[in-house]
Amino acid sequence: MKQSEIIKSLSDDELKRQLMLSQLLLIIISIVLSFFLFNKLTQWVNYFNWDIQEIFYYGVLSGLLVVLIDIVLIYTLPKRYYDDGGINKRIFKNRTIIDIFVIALIVSISEELLFRGVLQTSFGYIVASVIFAIVHIRYLKKPVLLISVLFVSFYIGYMFVVTENLFVTITAHFIVDFLLGILIRFQR
Template structure:
């Protein structure tokens, strides 16, 4: 069986992004199907979408920035081998224009937050949703520092949802994290 890093090397940037988009669309489809199954329709989701500017900034943008700053500090403190994800993030973001990084981050934030917070957390609770979120990021499971990092982010964003019950805040936090870390990879020398 091939290692993940070997498979990644065989894929072109375009193929890798295509696989990423397909996986995110599958998560979005799963969120829609599960919401119909658990809630009957989308009206139960309506109260989880509130345009609350100050709340979105305070609970979305600021926590996203805190997560990014902590991640950058960990990259500075710990040896690179602890942050090696098999080259996936580097291959996805290294040569990508910022607008495409934003698009990838937005697709990921929407699909994952609708599934993990909008469906799983509202149905099964905070802990279950946070653990499932970490498990979906399977490439981190064999890297203790990356696993701790994704667990922290998952529980932190899940906690934000507990406080706000607003998917716009968690989508914003998730987007800020993915976009800024993608931009860091893009411009890293």
């Protein structure tokens, strides 16, 4: 059974629960891998810098740039290029703004902890970015979506190379997911 068919068979509440469970799994994987890959778990603390200027410049502005590029592509390319099998529409369409906020926040935290905080710091920028794209399996057969997720992954990974600040990457990831979730929610 295809991922899109499985998602269609779930109610909105079941879909949200499955999404939250998958993100919890990513957090658990991050913690477990940290025990093996870091000398001390306190190494994580060094990757959280509350530098408002850095978070705004690299996180907020970069997130907005990615969303702007995505919006331009969404409205200029044929719809089939951005069709992920209706999965994102199912995730965001019938949600409140608060639900979209919470989903985007949890996804951005869990994915950035794993891909930047653990994988990128342990195996490098390219490995983490490629694995991030592969995890978004539903995009692998859609060239435009695959290129888009690869671009975003490498871009956010590069921001982590420059800043070594997980607040920056979490912020950028959150802005992308939240604003595109809002766009999907209110799209006709």
